[in-house]
Amino acid sequence: MRSERPALAVEGLEGGYADSAVLRGVTLEVRPAEIFAILGKNGMGKTTLLKTMMGLLAARSGRVEVLGADVSRWAPYRITRLGVSYVPQEKSIFQDLSVEENLRLALRDLSEFTARLEAVARWFPILKSRRGQRAGTLSGGEQKMLLIGRALLTRPSLVLIDEISEGLQPAVITKLREVLTEERRARGLAIVLVEQNVDFAFALAQRYAVLKVGTVVETGRTADVGARERIERHLVL
Amino acid sequence: MFTTQLLDVVTTAGVLYIVALGLLIVYGVLKIINLAHGAFLAVGAYAGVVTTGLGWNPWTALLVAFVIGVAGAALVEWRVLRGLYARPMDTILATWGLNIIVVQLITLYFGREIRFAESAIGRAVNIGGATYSEYRLVLLLLAVVLGVGVWLVMQRTQIGIVARAVIMNEELAQALGINTRLVRFVTFGLGAGLAALAGALLTPLVSVHPNLGVPWLINAFMLVLVAGVSLLNLALAALVLGGAQVLVSSYGNPVLGSLTIVILAVIILRFRTITI
Amino acid sequence: MRERWTDHRSRSLATLLVVLSVAMLPAGAVQSQDKGPIVIAVPVGLSGVNSVVAPAVVQSGELAVEEINAKGGVLGRKLQLVPLDDESGPAGAVKAFNTAIRQHKAHTIITMETSAARNAGAPIAERAKTLFIYTSFYEGRACGKSLFINAWVPEQIVPPLIKFMTDDKKVKKWFALGSDYAFGRGMIEAAKSTIKGVGGTILGEEYQPLQQSDWTAIISKIRAANPDGIIYSTSGGGPNIDFMKQFKAAGLKMPVGSLSIDELTAEAGGDAAEGVYYTGDYFTGLDNPENRKFLDAMRKKFGAGLKTPNSLSEPEYDGVYAYAMAVEKAGTTDVDKLVQVLPTIVFKGPRGQVQMNKQHHASLPVYLAQVQANGKTKVLKSFGLVDPGNQCPSLK
Numbered sequence: 074m075r076s077e078r079p080a081l082a083v084e085g086l087e088g089g090y091a092d093s094a095v096l097r098g099v100t101l102e103v104r105p106a107e108i109f110a111i112l113g114k115n116g117m118g119k120t121t122l123l124k125t126m127m128g129l130l131a132a133r134s135g136r137v138e139v140l141g142a143d144v145s146r147w148a149p150y151r152i153t154r155l156g157v158s159y160v161p162q163e164k165s166i167f168q169d170l171s172v173e174e175n176l177r178l179a180l181r182d183l184s185e186f187t188a189r190l191e192a193v194a195r196w197f198p199i200l201k202s203r204r205g206q207r208a209g210t211l212s213g214g215e216q217k218m219l220l221i222g223r224a225l226l227t228r229p230s231l232v233l234i235d236e237i238s239e240g241l242q243p244a245v246i247t248k249l250r251e252v253l254t255e256e257r258r259a260r261g262l263a264i265v266l267v268e269q270n271v272d273f274a275f276a277l278a279q280r281y282a283v284l285k286v287g288t289v290v291e292t293g294r295t296a297d298v299g300a301r302e303r304i305e306r307h308l309v310l
Numbered sequence: 311m312f313t314t315q316l317l318d319v320v321t322t323a324g325v326l327y328i329v330a331l332g333l334l335i336v337y338g339v340l341k342i343i344n345l346a347h348g349a350f351l352a353v354g355a356y357a358g359v360v361t362t363g364l365g366w367n368p369w370t371a372l373l374v375a376f377v378i379g380v381a382g383a384a385l386v387e388w389r390v391l392r393g394l395y396a397r398p399m400d401t402i403l404a405t406w407g408l409n410i411i412v413v414q415l416i417t418l419y420f421g422r423e424i425r426f427a428e429s430a431i432g433r434a435v436n437i438g439g440a441t442y443s444e445y446r447l448v449l450l451l452l453a454v455v456l457g458v459g460v461w462l463v464m465q466r467t468q469i470g471i472v473a474r475a476v477i478m479n480e481e482l483a484q485a486l487g488i489n490t491r492l493v494r495f496v497t498f499g500l501g502a503g504l505a506a507l508a509g510a511l512l513t514p515l516v517s518v519h520p521n522l523g524v525p526w527l528i529n530a531f532m533l534v535l536v537a538g539v540s541l542l543n544l545a546l547a548a549l550v551l552g553g554a555q556v557l558v559s560s561y562g563n564p565v566l567g568s569l570t571i572v573i574l575a576v577i578i579l580r581f582r583t584i585t586i
Numbered sequence: 587m588r589e590r591w592t593d594h595r596s597r598s599l600a601t602l603l604v605v606l607s608v609a610m611l612p613a614g615a616v617q618s619q620d621k622g623p624i625v626i627a628v629p630v631g632l633s634g635v636n637s638v639v640a641p642a643v644v645q646s647g648e649l650a651v652e653e654i655n656a657k658g659g660v661l662g663r664k665l666q667l668v669p670l671d672d673e674s675g676p677a678g679a680v681k682a683f684n685t686a687i688r689q690h691k692a693h694t695i696i697t698m699e700t701s702a703a704r705n706a707g708a709p710i711a712e713r714a715k716t717l718f719i720y721t722s723f724y725e726g727r728a729c730g731k732s733l734f735i736n737a738w739v740p741e742q743i744v745p746p747l748i749k750f751m752t753d754d755k756k757v758k759k760w761f762a763l764g765s766d767y768a769f770g771r772g773m774i775e776a777a778k779s780t781i782k783g784v785g786g787t788i789l790g791e792e793y794q795p796l797q798q799s800d801w802t803a804i805i806s807k808i809r810a811a812n813p814d815g816i817i818y819s820t821s822g823g824g825p826n827i828d829f830m831k832q833f834k835a836a837g838l839k840m841p842v843g844s845l846s847i848d849e850l851t852a853e854a855g856g857d858a859a860e861g862v863y864y865t866g867d868y869f870t871g872l873d874n875p876e877n878r879k880f881l882d883a884m885r886k887k888f889g890a891g892l893k894t895p896n897s898l899s900e901p902e903y904d905g906v907y908a909y910a911m912a913v914e915k916a917g918t919t920d921v922d923k924l925v926q927v928l929p930t931i932v933f934k935g936p937r938g939q940v941q942m943n944k945q946h947h948a949s950l951p952v953y954l955a956q957v958q959a960n961g962k963t964k965v966l967k968s969f970g971l972v973d974p975g976n977q978c979p980s981l982k
Contacts, residue, residue, distance in 0.1 A: 129481055153487030161485060167478050174471050179486045183468060223486070314806050322802055423638045424824045426856040426961070434837025441809075443835035446802075515832060516799040517824035517855065525797040559803030564794040565766050567803055 078141040080105045080231045080263035081126070086135035088125040089287075095121040097287035098135070103231075106261040108253070110274035110295070113284035114308055119267045120162060122284065123233050127159050128152050140230055154181070158224035162235035162267075165220055168209030172200060172219060175208050179223045193222040196252045214245035221249060225256060233265045238273040250276055271304055283307045313440040315560060321446040323552040324453035327545055328511060330530035330537075331456060332504030338477040338539035339497040342398055343531060345405040346386075348523025349412035350379050350502045354509025355518045356416060358427035368430035371510045379506025382412075384499040391498065392491070416520040429514035445514050452511065456504075461541050473497065477539050532575035536582075551575065623666035624659075624919060626651065626906060627686030628697045629707060634674025636700060638823065638850075642899035643698045643721070644669045649880075649887055650906035660910045661917065667906075668692065672699055676706035683710040693919045696905040698722035698737075698898050701769070708733050715921045717928075719909060719942075721901035723867075725772045729978035732921050734928055734946045736908065737901045738867050740776040740845075741975040746952050747843050747865040748780040748817065755841045755863075757815030759789050761808050763829075764819040764846075766793040773819035773845040781817075789813045796821055799828045805836045819845035827855035830862065849896055853961040862957045867950045868897040868937045871965045877936035895936075904935045908942065939971065945978040 081103040089095030095118045103109040113119050124130045126137050128149040136145050144152050153159070158179070167175050176193075180186055194201035197218040203211075208219060217237055224232050238246055254277060256262045268274040274281065275295050283291040283304055290307065293300050329351065336344045354375035361371040386408055394401040431445040464470035475483040476493050484490050509523065516522060533551060537543035551571045559567025628647050630640040644667075651665045659665060668690045670682040679699060686692040687710065695711050696719040704720055708730050711718040719734045726739035751757045760781055764770035771793065778788055789811040792804045808816065816833075820826050826847040833842070844864045852859045870881065880903065884892055893899070908931050913919055916927040929943040938951030952972040955963045 127485060129484060148489070148491065149484040150487045150489040153485070159485045161482065164479055164482060167475055167482065169478060170471065170474065177468065177471060178475050178483070178488065181487065227487075314809060318802050318806050322800065325800070421638070424827060424851060424854045426854050426858075428856065429831070429835075432831075432835055432857075434835060441837040443832070443837070445835050514835065515828070517827035517831070517858075519824050522799070522824070525799060556803050560806060564792060564798065564803055568795045568798045 078105075079103060079138070080107065080140060081109075081265065082136075082138040083122075083126060084136045084138075086122070086125060086132055086137060088130055088132040088135075089118075089121060090130070094133070095287050096125060096132075096135075099284070099287070099289055101282050101289055101292065103263055103265055105230075105263055106257055107280065108257055108264045108266065108278045110266045110268055110278035110281040111284055112268055112271065112274060112281055112304055112308065114269065117284045118287040119284055120235055121287075123159065123161075123235055123265075123267060127157070127233065153227075156227070156230035158227055158229040158232045160220050160224045160232065160234040160237060162237075162239070166208045166216055166223075168207070170208055171205050172208050172211070173204035175219060176200065176204075176223050176226055179226050189226050189228070193226050196225075197222050214241055217241060217245060217249065221252060225252075228260070229262065231263045231265070233267075235267045236269065237266070238268060238270045246273060253277060269308070271301065271308070275301065313438040314442065315556065317437070317440065317442050317446070318556045318560070319549070319553040321443075321450045322556050323545075323548040324450035325446075325512075325515070326529060326533060326548040326552045327453045327457060328449065329505075329508045329526050330533040330544060330548065331460065331541075332501040332508065333527075333530045334534045334537060334539065334541070334544050335460070335473075335504065336498055336501035337534050339473055340395075340401075340494055341480075342401045342405065343534065344498070344501060344505075345402060345527070346408040346412060346502070347505050347530060348521075348527030349409040349416075350383065350505035351509035351512065351523035351526055352413060352416055352518075352520055353379055353382065354506030354511075355427065355513050355522055356420060356425070356509075357506065358510045358513040359420070359425045359518050362426075362428035368428050368514075371427070371513070372507055375506040375510035376503045379509075380499040380503035382506075383502030384495065387495050387498040392495075395494070413520045413523075420520070422520060425518040427513040427518050431514065449511060457541060457545055464541065529571050532571050536575050536578050547578075621663070623664040624661075624694075624913065625666050625668055625690050625692045626909070627668045627670060627682075627690055627692035627695045628902070629670045629672040629679060629682035629686060629695065629703070630697050630699065631674030631678075631703070632669070632671040634678070636674040636698075639698070639896065639898045642893035642895055643902045645884065645888055645893055646895060646899045646902040647696065647906055649883055650903045650910075652887065653883070654906070654910050660913050665906070665910065672697075672703045672707070674700055674703065676702045679703035679707040680710065683707040687711070687714045687716055692716060694719065694909055696721060696902060696909060698902060701725060701728075704728065717909070717921050717924050719905040721905045722898055725769050726974070727977055729946065729981055731981075732925055734942045735977075736905050736940055736942055736948050737897075738950055738952070739947065739974050739977060740773055742867070742950055742952055742972040743865050744773065744776040744845060745780045745783075746954065746969045746972065747845070747863060748777055748786075749784060750865075750954055751815050751817075751841060751843050751863065752781075752784050752786060755815060757813075757841060758786050759813045760786055760815055760817055761790045761792075761811055761813040762788055762817050763790075763792045763794070763804055763808075765821040765825055766795050767821060770819045770821060770846070774817070777817045777819070777845065794820075796825075799825070801829050801832045805832055805838065808833075808838060809836065813840060815840050816842040817845065818842065822846055822848065823851050826851050827858050830855065830859045834858065834860075847957070848898070849963045850894055852957040852963055856961050857959055859957040859961070860959050863954065864957075865952055865954055865969075866897045867952055868895075868900045869953060869955055869963055869965050870895060871955075871963060872936065872938075872953065873965070874936070874938065876934060876938075880936040900936055901940075904933055904937065904940050907935060908933045908940070944974050945976065945981045947974040947977045949973050 079102045083101050086099040087096050125132050128147050140155050200222045278295050280294050282289045333347045357375035357378055358371040361374050362368050394404055433444045434441045435444045533547045537547040551574050555567045555570040558570045630643050632640045647667050651667045655664050672679040672682040694717040698721045701724050712730050717732050721737055723738040762774050764774045842862045844862045847864050911931045912924050912928045916923040932941045940948050942948045949971045952969045954966045958964050
């Protein structure tokens with residue numbers, strides 16, 4: 074039964090900033106244990122969409138449902154407690170806090186911290202070996218590992234990831250791909266990937282949506298014939 | 311003379327630190343200067359008036375002041391400030407309004423005339439060959455204890471890490487599932503509680519009247535502007551600015567001395583905008 | 587353009603005033619002469635810095651009016667007291683004086699105010715030919731044809747205190763300090779000239795800004811200078827206690843003379859000001875029949891609502907009596923006659939004998955007092971009548 078309700082359903086979502094409407098009626102649905110890519114050029118509203126879904130920006134109208142609960146107008150902390158992790162693109166770690174402190178901030182029940190850290194450290198050993206290091210001194214790739222590690226620490230059912238692949242070395246990208254694929258397979262994790270990197274998105278996602286000037290102009294399966302070409306055209310124009 | 315002056319500098323810094331601590335914490339987490347800080351100082355001082363008036367031990371005034379400060383601020387945060395955070399300027403104005411209301415309530419109940427609060431310590435002691443006010447030395451000790459205590463909480467406890475996270479990046483803290491509304495609520499209460507505590511600690515030094523907080527608010531404000539959100543910087547700022555005030559007052563005159571904090575603060579701020 | 591506009595406006599304003607006064611004429615005419623009450627306006631700082639003392643001033647005036655009316659009033663007319671708020675400052679005083687004269691048709695103004703308020707109000711009273719009795723101690727040398735003052739000036743308060751401390755407390759080397767404002771500095775100037783006159787020396791002189799409550803630096807300077815005694819003049823109220831608390835806590839023990847403390851402040855400070863000497867013309871503890879009668883009557887009239895009488899409020903009582911006696915003697919409320927008669931009036935009140943015959947100022951009984959361990963003030967001795975000196979040489 075559980076698998077019947079979508080991991081994430083967005084319906085007619087409008088929103089943006091005080092003086093500019095960015096989202097103009099976004100509708101999409103992400104199924105349980107699905108990796109879903111949201112593609113689009115800069116300034117098309119991808120980040121705004123994630124922040125609005127997370128409650129960090131107020132929606133003007135529309136509806137967001139997460140794991141079966143209507144979370145429209147909820148405070149962000151309540152949404153995360155349903156089992157949602159959010160990985161922002163910018164200013165996404167506390168530079169002046171240690172690796173461990175960054176991780177601890179994601180957990181509400183600290184008694185589980187050691188066990189959870191062990192689990193995440195199987196993917197990214199540096200998170201344990203360098204737990205005392207100031208997060209701002211990690212390399213770019215290591216910081217991304219910290220981001221994903223922190224997102225997985227809470228054993229979420231849904232993860233929203235904003236342009237994780239940008240500026241990363243191929244080796245790190247490969248690693249992240251492996252981790253995300255495996256988490257989905259093993260735990261039924263649903264993932265929303267906001268990306269401009271179509272290769273990375275297609276390597277992971279089952280379905281996709283293309284966002285253009287605040288609306289979804291196309292959705293489909295990544296396995297569909299001609300999907301890539303259509304997307305490339307959208308991203309060029 | 312040298313010993314006395316050294317003691318003047320460090321104890322003045324201690325007093326300034328105690329007075330500014332609550333303001334700094336609120337500024338760090340809520341990103342607003344709580345202009346009602348002076349009113350909460352007054353609340354604490356009057357807690358001293360009431361408790362010693364009832365014949366209680368003067369030290370109990372500290373606890374009573376802290377509790378009243380926290381409770382009053384919690385109520386205000388919950389009913390008033392919470393709805394205003396999206397408009398920081400209005401929030402600051404609201405704290406100024408709160409300042410006026412609290413001072414007027416105190417005036418209505420206690421009157422404008424000065425009130426008497428008994429001191430726990432009124433002695434002078436001999437230290438390093440100089441006779442010096444024991445209470446100022448106690449205040450210095452308390453400043454260090456409070457400073458180290460708050461620093462340890464900020465560094466070593468989950469509450470402290472959460473508070474620092476909110477100070478550094480509130481949106482990210484929210485995104486990680488931290489209830490920042492609760493953090494603001496607790497912080498505002500704690501900051502006001504510390505202000506009231508400071509007010510109770512001031513009563514053996516100064517007379518108690520409804521507006522006693524105003525000059526302290528101004529100095530604390532300057533210190534926080536200079537220190538930003540760092541506890542260590544606050545201690546340094548208290549030492550440098552408070553020390554300068556004492557030295558200028560001693561070698562120049564107190565009229566110049568009282569301007570020292572403001573002038574130095576302006577110079578440091580100008581200098582900082584260039585380097586950072 | 588601007589000239590003409592202003593001209594136009596003032597002309598229409600004048601027209602308006604004429605119309606208004608004609609409209610109000612019948613009412614004013616009936617009330618003004620002979621039968622109606624004699625109106626005493628009291629513009630006082632009901633709000634602002636004087637709001638602590640203002641209610642006591644009004645109560646003193648109310649008692650005097652009640653007593654006089656109980657004995658049949660003056661010239662067969664009742665006295666009527668009209669308290670107004672001068673907001674403790676000049677702007678408020680201008681409003682209050684105009685209201686008193688235009689609206690309440692005040693025959694006289696008898697009040698305690700800040701010097702700034704008095705300076706703003708006095709010319710208004712002068713122009714309106716309204717007698718003004720100022721009942722607050724002040725820095726001195728305020729002169730006006732219809733302005734009289736029945737409270738002390740520094741010449742009456744400072745020398746007795748300095749001489750007492752020099753003779754009885756053997757203070758030769760002094761440290762002088764005060765709040766940095768005109769009155770505080772003026773008092774210290776007066777003290778310095780007396781100290782020099784009696785052969786004393788001044789080791790240090792320091793002023794502190796009004797809003798600054800931390801006296802640490804000055805106290806360290808006192809310690810370093812090690813004087814025989816202290817003379818200080820802060821602003822009224824709290825700063826006295828701030829300084830004394832910190833002075834005591836620093837372990838300093840030399841005798842202290844205060845030119846700014848008062849009974850209420852000393853009492854509110856508990857033991858903070860214990861031992862401080864000060865001089866004044868009125869203390870609740872004055873042991874004379876007039877004062878006992880005054881205090882009893884005040885307690886009876888105001889009960890629990892009584893504001894403790896003090897040196898700023900009691901002269902209002904004397905002022906109302908002096909005015910009533912002058913009107914009775916002159917047989918009129920006409921200001922030109924009263925100005926002649928008032929200096930001849932001798933009123934023996936709670937302070938002792940008060941007569942405003944010294945260039946519109948009064949020789950006053952001055953007393954020495956000391957703050958006790960419980961904060962209460964004890965009167966130690968009387969210096970007798972002390973002359974205010976040459977305050978207004980152009981006036982007789």
